[in-house]
Structure formats: C-alpha cells, structure tokens
Amino acid sequence: MIPVTHYIFLSLALLTIGVVGVLTRRNVIVILMSIELILNAVNINLVAFSRMFGSVHGQVFAIFIITDAAAEAAVGLGIIIALFRNRETVLADEMDILKW
Amino acid sequence: MYPLAGAALMLFFGRKLSNAVISAICVGSVAVSFFFACGAFLQLIARPANQRVAQVILFEWVPAGTYHLQSGALGSFVADWGFLLDPLSAVMILVVTGVGLLIHIYSTGYMAHEGGYYRFFGYLNLFMFAMLMLVLGNNLLLLFVGWEGVGTCSYLLIGFYFHRKSASDAGKKAFIVNRIGDAGFLLGIFLTSAVLGTIRFTEIVPALTASHLAVGAPVLTAIALLFFVGATGKSAQIPLYVWLPDAMEGPTPVSALIHAATMVTAGVYMVTRTNAIFQHAPFAMEVVAGIGAATALFAATIGVVQNDIKKVLAYSTVSQLGYMFLACGVGAFSAGIFHLMTHAFFKGLLFLGAGSVIHAMSGEQDMRRMGGLAKKIPTTYWTMLIATLAIAGIFPFAGFLSKDLILGKVYEHGLLLWLVGYFTAGMTAFYMFRLIFLTFHGKSRVSHDIEHHIHESPKSMTIPLIILAGLSIFGGWIGWPEILRGSNHFVHFLAPMITSVQEARVPAAEAAQAHLGEIELMLLSEGLVVLGILFAWYLYLKRVDLPEKITSHIRGLYRLVYHKYYVDEIYDTMFVNRTKDLATTLGSFDNAIINGVGVDGAGWLTRYISRVSMWWDTWIVDGSVRLASRLIWLVSQVARMFQTGLVQTYMLVIVIGVVGFLTYYFWVLQHLHS
Numbered sequence: 001m002i003p004v005t006h007y008i009f010l011s012l013a014l015l016t017i018g019v020v021g022v023l024t025r026r027n028v029i030v031i032l033m034s035i036e037l038i039l040n041a042v043n044i045n046l047v048a049f050s051r052m053f054g055s056v057h058g059q060v061f062a063i064f065i066i067t068d069a070a071a072e073a074a075v076g077l078g079i080i081i082a083l084f085r086n087r088e089t090v091l092a093d094e095m096d097i098l099k100w
Numbered sequence: 101m102y103p104l105a106g107a108a109l110m111l112f113f114g115r116k117l118s119n120a121v122i123s124a125i126c127v128g129s130v131a132v133s134f135f136f137a138c139g140a141f142l143q144l145i146a147r148p149a150n151q152r153v154a155q156v157i158l159f160e161w162v163p164a165g166t167y168h169l170q171s172g173a174l175g176s177f178v179a180d181w182g183f184l185l186d187p188l189s190a191v192m193i194l195v196v197t198g199v200g201l202l203i204h205i206y207s208t209g210y211m212a213h214e215g216g217y218y219r220f221f222g223y224l225n226l227f228m229f230a231m232l233m234l235v236l237g238n239n240l241l242l243l244f245v246g247w248e249g250v251g252t253c254s255y256l257l258i259g260f261y262f263h264r265k266s267a268s269d270a271g272k273k274a275f276i277v278n279r280i281g282d283a284g285f286l287l288g289i290f291l292t293s294a295v296l297g298t299i300r301f302t303e304i305v306p307a308l309t310a311s312h313l314a315v316g317a318p319v320l321t322a323i324a325l326l327f328f329v330g331a332t333g334k335s336a337q338i339p340l341y342v343w344l345p346d347a348m349e350g351p352t353p354v355s356a357l358i359h360a361a362t363m364v365t366a367g368v369y370m371v372t373r374t375n376a377i378f379q380h381a382p383f384a385m386e387v388v389a390g391i392g393a394a395t396a397l398f399a400a401t402i403g404v405v406q407n408d409i410k411k412v413l414a415y416s417t418v419s420q421l422g423y424m425f426l427a428c429g430v431g432a433f434s435a436g437i438f439h440l441m442t443h444a445f446f447k448g449l450l451f452l453g454a455g456s457v458i459h460a461m462s463g464e465q466d467m468r469r470m471g472g473l474a475k476k477i478p479t480t481y482w483t484m485l486i487a488t489l490a491i492a493g494i495f496p497f498a499g500f501l502s503k504d505l506i507l508g509k510v511y512e513h514g515l516l517l518w519l520v521g522y523f524t525a526g527m528t529a530f531y532m533f534r535l536i537f538l539t540f541h542g543k544s545r546v547s548h549d550i551e552h553h554i555h556e557s558p559k560s561m562t563i564p565l566i567i568l569a570g571l572s573i574f575g576g577w578i579g580w581p582e583i584l585r586g587s588n589h590f591v592h593f594l595a596p597m598i599t600s601v602q603e604a605r606v607p608a609a610e611a612a613q614a615h616l617g618e619i620e621l622m623l624l625s626e627g628l629v630v631l632g633i634l635f636a637w638y639l640y641l642k643r644v645d646l647p648e649k650i651t652s653h654i655r656g657l658y659r660l661v662y663h664k665y666y667v668d669e670i671y672d673t674m675f676v677n678r679t680k681d682l683a684t685t686l687g688s689f690d691n692a693i694i695n696g697v698g699v700d701g702a703g704w705l706t707r708y709i710s711r712v713s714m715w716w717d718t719w720i721v722d723g724s725v726r727l728a729s730r731l732i733w734l735v736s737q738v739a740r741m742f743q744t745g746l747v748q749t750y751m752l753v754i755v756i757g758v759v760g761f762l763t764y765y766f767w768v769l770q771h772l773h774s
Contacts, residue, residue: 023752031748096745 007048014041026091028083032076039069123208126221130204130228134197141190155184155238155302184238184301191437192235192369195444199361200228202564206452207353209560210459220260220351227253231362235369240289240299243370247285247334250363251278257358258350270346277343281333285370288326292377295319305376315380324377324384327370328391335367335421338395342671344418348410352455355410360417360451361444368424368440372433379431389429389513393520396422400527404534408465409454412535416491417447419524423506426521432509438576439506442498445575446490449568453484456557456565457539461546467535472544476554479562481540483569488536490572492529493629498576500626507625525625529632537636 014037021034043062050058084090185193204224211220230249237243252275259271293299296307313320331337336344347359358364371378371388378385396419403415420443427436458465460477474481490497493504503525511518546554556562 019755023748023755092748093746095747 004048004052007044011041011044011048014038014044026093028080028090028092028095029077031092032073032080035076036069036073039065122218122221126225127201127204127208129225130197130201133228133232134201137190137193137197140185141194144185144187144190155182180239180300181242182238183236185236188369188372188437189235191441193232195441196228196231196235196362199444199448199568200231200357202567203353203357203361203448203452206356206455206561206564207351209558210353210455211351212558214351216260220257223253223256223260224354224357227257227358227363231366234366238300238302240292240301240374243373244282244285244289247330247366247370248282250358250366251275251282251334254278254347254358254363257354258347260350260354264349267349270343270349274343274347277340278333281330281340284326284328284333285330288323288330291319291323291326295323301373304374308376308380313380316382317380320377321381321384324374324381325387327374327377328384328388331367331371331425332391333367334370335364335425336395336418337367337391337422337425338398341395341399341418345411345414348408348414352410352451352458355414356448356451356455359414360447364417364421365424365440365444368421368428368436371425371428372437375428375433378428385429385431387429388425389510389517392422392425392427392429393517393524394422395419396426396524397520397527398422400524400531404527404531407467409457409467409470409535409539410451410465412467412531413447413450413454416450416528416532417443419528420447420491423503423521423524426510426517427506430510430513430517432506435502435505435509439502442490442502442572442576445568445571446487446497446499449483449487449565449572450491452561452565452568453480453487456480456561457484459557459561460554464546467538469545470539471542471546472540473546473554474540477556479556479565483562483565484540485536486569487572488532490576492532492633493525493625495626496573496577498572498574501576504625522625522628526628526632529629530636533633533636534639 018034018037018041021037022031025031025034043065046058046062046065050056050062080090083095087095089095204221207220207224211217214220227250230246230253232246233249234243234246237246255271255275258274259268261267262271289299292304295313296304296311298304298307332340344359344364348355350359378388399415399418399422403412403419406412406415420439424436424439424443427433427439456477457470457473457480460473460480461470464470486497490499493500507518507521507525510521
C-alpha cells in the first residue's frame with residue numbers, strides 16, 4: 001500500500017507545475033490547461049484522503065470537480081474565442097485592458 | 101381750458117392724426133376759448149361799473165401755513181387755484197384768444213408744408229393755455245405758473261427747428277435770460293407774501309391800506325423793483341432784452357403770437373396788475389419809466405439798421421414794449437394796456453405779413469434781396485401798409501391813439517422822457533417805412549430763381565391778415581380821446597383797476613406849468629412821424645445811393661449800431677464767459693479733487709485691496725485646493741504602478757501572498773508547539 005504522503009507530493013508537484021504554468025506562459029490556452037493541472041492536483045488530494053479515511057465522500061467530490069472543470073473549460077474557451085475576435089491575439093500579456 | 105385739452109391731445113396722439121384733424125382740433129379749441137372769452141366779456145360789460153369783478157376759486161392749491169408777518173402780526177399763506185375776471189383780465193383774454201385764434205388760422209396755412217405739424221400746434225395750444233392761466237390767475241403764484249408756462253412754450257417754439265443750431269441756441273438764450281427775470285419775480289412774490297400777508301390780487305389793496313406802510317417805503321420799492329426785474333425778462337427790456345431778437349429763429353407765427361402779441365406783454369400786464377404796489381413806490385416808477393424810455397430809444401436805433409425783416413420787427417417790438425413801460429412808469433397804466441392791445445393787433449399783423457412775405461420769397465428774410473413786391477402780393481402789401489401806418493402813429497389808426505395817449509401822459513410827467521418818446525416815435529416811423537419801401541417798393545432785387553415762385557399766400561393766411569388790418573384801423577377807436585369828441589371808453593373801462601394814490605405825484609406847481617394842449621402835442625408828433633416817413637422815402641426810394649454814402653461817412657457809428665451796440669458781445673465777455681470760466685474752474689476742481697482724489701482714489705484703493713485679495717485667493721485658497729489635488733495625484737501615480745492590467749501579475753501577487761501567509765502560519769504554529 002502506497003502511503004498517502006506520496007500522493008500528497010504528487011499533488012504538490014502538479015500544483016506547482018500548474019501555478020508556474022499560469023504565471024509564466026503567455027498563451028491563454030496554455031494558461032487554461034495549467035489551471036486544469038491545478039484542479040487535478042486537488043482531485044488527487046481528495047481521492048487520496050478519501051482512501052485513507054475509508055470514506056466515499058471525497059471521491060464523489062472529485063467527480064463533481066471533474067464535471068465542473070469541463071464546464072469551466074468550455075466557458076474559458078468561449079471567452080478566448082470572443083477575445084480573439086476582438087483583439088486578434090491569444091497572448092495574455094497583450095491583454096492589459098483591465099488597467100484604466 | 102380747451103387749449104389744454106387740445107395741447108394734450110396733440111402732444112400725446114398728434115403723430116398719428118392727419119393735418120386736417122389737427123388743425124380742426126387746435127383751431128377749434130382756441131375758437132371755443134375765444135367764444136367763451138367774448139361771453140365773459142359781455143357779461144362783465146353788462147354789470148355796473150363798480151361790480152365788474154368775478155372771482156372763482158376752484159380749490160386751495162397751497163394750503164394755509166401761518167407765519168409772522170414783517171409787522172409782527174400773524175399771517176397765513178394761501179395760494180388757491182382760482183380765476184379772477186375783471187376789466188383788466190377781460191381785455192387780456194380777448195386779446196390773447198382773439199389774436200391767438202387768428203394766428204392759429206394763419207398757421208394752418210403757414211405751417212402746411214413743415215414737419216412736426218402736430219408738435220407745432222400742440223405747443224401753440226399749450227402756450228394759449230399757459231397765457232390764459234397767466235391773465236386769469238387770481239393770485240401772484242398762479243400768475244407765476246402761467247408765467248413759467250409761457251416761458252417754457254416760448255423756449256419750445258423758438259427752438260422749433262431744433263435741428264438748426266442757431267434756433268436751439270436762441271431757445272436756450274431766451275430761457276436762460278428769462279430765468280434771471282423770473283428769479284426777481286419770485287423773490288418779489290415771497291416779499292409780498294412776507295410783507296402784506298396775501299398774494300391774492302383782490303386783497304393786495306386792502307392789505308396795503310391795512311399795513312400803514314408809507315408811500316415810498318423801502319420794502320415796497322424793493323417789491324416793485326423785483327417785480328420789474330421779472331417784467332424786464334419777460335417783456336424784453338434793458339438789460340434783459342437780448343433774447344427777443346434771437347427768438348426770431350422760431351417760425352413766424354410764433355414770433356407773431358408769442359414775441360409780439362401776447363407773451364412779451366405779460367410783463368406789462370403784471371406791472372399793471374400790481375399797480376397798487378408800484379404806485380406806492382415812486383422810485384420804482386421812475387425806474388420803470390426810465391428803463392422803458394431808454395429801451396424804446398435804444399431798440400429803435402438798432403431797428404433802423406437791421407436788414408433782416410424779422411429782426412427789424414423784433415427791435416420794433418422791444419421799442420414798443422418800452423413805450424408800454426414808459427406809460428406804466430408815469431402812472432398811465434390804462435394807456436400802457438391800451439397800447440398793449442393795439443400793439444397786439446398791428447405787430448401781430450406785421451409779423452404775419454412778414455411771414456407771408458417770407459413765404460412768398462421761399463424763405464428769404466433779407467430785405468436787401470426784396471423790393472418791388474407790392475404788385476405781386478397785393479393783399480400782404482396793403483395789410484402791412486395799414487399796420488405800418490398804425491405803428492408809426494398816423495391818425496386815425498390804432499397806434500396813433502394809443503401812442504399819443506402815452507405821450508400825452510408822459511408830457512404831463514416830465515419833459516425829458518417825453519422828448520425821448522417823441523424822438524422814438526419819429527424813428528419808429530422811419531424804420532418801419534424803410535422796411536416797407538425796401539420790401540415792397542423800388543426796383544426788384546430778387547434773384548431770378550425765387551422770382552418765379554413769388555405768389556400770394558393762401559386764403560387761410562390772408563384772411564387773418566385782413567381781419568387784423570381792420571383791427572389795426574378801428575381797434576383803437578374804443579380809446580378815442582375826449583379831446584377829439586370821443587369818450588375814451590377804454591380808459592374808463594379799466595379805471596376801477598387802477599389804484600389812485602391819494603397823493604399828488606405831480607406837484608401842483610408843475611401841473612400848473614403852461615404846457616401844450618393835447619391837440620398841439622398830437623400835431624407835433626404827427627409832424628415828426630410824417631417827417632420820418634418822408635426821410636425814409638427820400639433815402640430808400642428817391643436816392644437809393646444815399647444810404648450807402650451815409651453809412652460810409654459814419655462807418656464807426658453804423659458798425660456800432662449794426663452790431664446792436666455790441667451788447668451781446670459785452671454780455672458774452674461779462675457774464676457768459678465768466679460763467680464758462682467758473683464752470684471750467686469747477687470742472688478742473690472736479691477733475692483734480694473729486695475725480696482725482698475721490699473717485700480715482702477710491703478706485704485705486706479698491707484695486708489695491710482686490711489685488712491683495714486676489715493674491716490670497718490664488719495662493720492660499722486655490723493653493724490649498726491644488727495642493728490637495730497634487731498630493732492625491734502623487735499617491736495615485738504610485739498606486740497605479742500596481743495596476744498593470746496583466747492577469748498574470750495579479751496571479752503572481754496572489755501566489756506570493758498565499759505562500760507568504762502559509763509560511764507565516766506554519767512558523768507561528770511551530771512556535772506555539774515549542
């Protein structure tokens with residue numbers, strides 16, 4: 001039986017990769033993918049602890065999160081397409097219109 | 101009252117009315133007045149001689165105010181709005197409305213082509229109203245109201261052609277010169293009220309008797325002299341006569357109505373009206389007679405050399421007014437009023453005739469450019485000839501009767517004054533016939549352009565001329581002297597008005613002096629008059645070259661007289677320029693002190709204060725506001741650096757924050773455990 005610590009470290013590695021990806025990549029689509037990585041790091045944590053405590057709640061939660069991530073990805077991609085139509089770019093550092 | 105309504109109508113609505121309506125209203129209102137005047141006169145005649153006084157007091161104008169008389173008694177000052185009709189004012193209203201009516205009719209013809217037709221008739225009606233007020237007022241103050249009223253109208257009418265500077269200047273001159281006299285008159289009224297306690301004409305005589313003032317009391321002399329100052333202003337006597345010749349700038353009917361027939365005689369009327377006071381002041385009487393005689397002679401000499409047809413008539417008017425005052429001065433008040441009446445007829449006629457000539461000559465007034473007009477405008481010629489005969493004093497025209505009445509009285513008074521009057525009569529004949537000969541006889545000196553246009557005036561102008569001519573002949577007959585088997589109704593009619601002082605003013609010895617009878621006097625003056633006429637005929641018809649030679653012989657004297665003895669210039673340097681100097685001095689004082697220190701100083705001070713205030717505003721008030729804004733700007737400059745607009749920057753900050761928080765959290769936890 002693999003101890004829960006391994007899962008936690010895997011999850012931590014995934015989270016770190018996702019955060020670094022969000023912070024460093026310029027392409028909005030890659031950023032979206034990095035966000036998926038962070039979500040999945042959470043999922044791994046949830047499933048691992050669910051196994052550890054012998055409870056099924058965490059796994060149900062994980063399935064909800066997957067559904068949610070799918071919906072989120074759809075909305076995010078829709079936004080990206082709308083943005084591209086307006087600004088003809090998908091690069092995050094060229095979208096500074098949040099500033100006034 | 102009707103002319104007032106007419107005047108109000110004209111001045112308010114006249115602009116819109118047609119000329120025909122205007123003439124109908126204005127002439128109509130004067131005609132109604134004349135009608136009523138006749139009615140009043142007839143009623144007055146019907147009464148017995150000693151009851152011929154009717155007084156109507158409409159209301160109290162100035163309510164009673166009590167004060168102490170000079171004598172110490174308590175008096176009360178009342179001026180009411182009342183009218184007094186007695187033989188004197190009856191004669192005056194007849195003359196004023198009668199001659200006024202004729203002149204109104206004449207004006208409809210004369211002014212037909214002039215602008216401001218309604219304005220002219222409005223003023224004329226206003227004048228009629230004021231003049232009636234003057235002669236009908238039952239107290240001195242109301243007389244003064246009319247007095248000022250006619251003065252105002254005179255000003256308005258002299259300056260009728262206000263676009264001509266000379267006309268408006270003449271109007272101003274008349275107004276200002278009259279003010280000098282009016283000031284004297286007003287002071288006289290005050291003094292009367294202070295001394296006698298009444299200003300009502302009917303009460304003056306009883307008050308005089310009650311006051312026990314001796315004849316010749318200084319205060320009465322002062323009153324009389326002040327009144328006379330007023331009269332010299334209005335009636336153009338030395339030294340205030342200068343305005344009348346200039347007043348000829350007005351339209352000719354105005355000259356006829358105001359400056360010949362009515363207004364200028366107001367002074368004579370006033371002196372006669374207050375004759376009770378004058379009779380109590382022998383010295384003032386002497387002054388009146390002296391000034392009158394001097395004016396008569398002085399103006400006659402100027403009249404001899406004038407070339408403007410209206411100017412000759414103007415000086416002649418001044419001279420005739422001198423006669424009237426001469427008459428008043430020697431105590432022959434009714435003779436003065438008689439001459440006033442006849443003068444209104446023939447001088448009105450002369451002015452209207454002159455207007456007719458000017459009308460025919462398309463505005464030419466210089467007699468040197470007339471001549472030979474007798475055949476071209478016969479009606480005007482004949483009527484003017486009659487008037488001239490009348491003014492010259494040819495038997496039996498009106499002027500003869502009145503003038504000889506005066507001369508007779510003056511002769512009784514003293515020889516010197518008589519000589520002056522006598523000589524003036526001759527001069528009058530001379531210069532009047534000079535006018536006639538130059539204008540109507542001899543060779544025509546008219547320029548060709550004008551000659552074509554010469555035409556007789558319209559009926560509306562000639563009919564008044566004819567009526568006045570009739571009056572000039574017959575109007576004097578009511579004063580037919582007793583010595584010529586007449587009864588002299590006129591003098592008897594007026595007799596109740598004249599207070600006789602119970603003192604032989606002419607010492608008995610002098611009266612007893614052998615003097616010429618009235619008939620001899622008449623013959624004497626007739627002789628001189630005829631001589632004057634012949635002289636004029638000789639100079640201006642027979643030997644046309646002679647006047648030139650004579651004037652060149654006595655060039656200096658001629659110049660002096662031609663320029664009216666330089667009286668205008670003397671007045672200019674003595675009074676007008678002094679006044680101007682005073683005004684200039686006051687002006688520079690104004691400039692330096694009032695403007696410089698006062699106004700400019702205040703302005704400078706205000707500016708200085710406002711500058712300080714402005715500095716405070718800009719640097720302190722505005723400064724604090726700007727400082728606040730600058731601070732906020734600076735802060736925001738720093739703050740905006742954090743807002744990059746880049747999602748990833750924000751994300752980075754969040755991550756750093758989370759990591760920082762977690763680090764701190766665990767650090768605290770560890771410390772808690774240990």
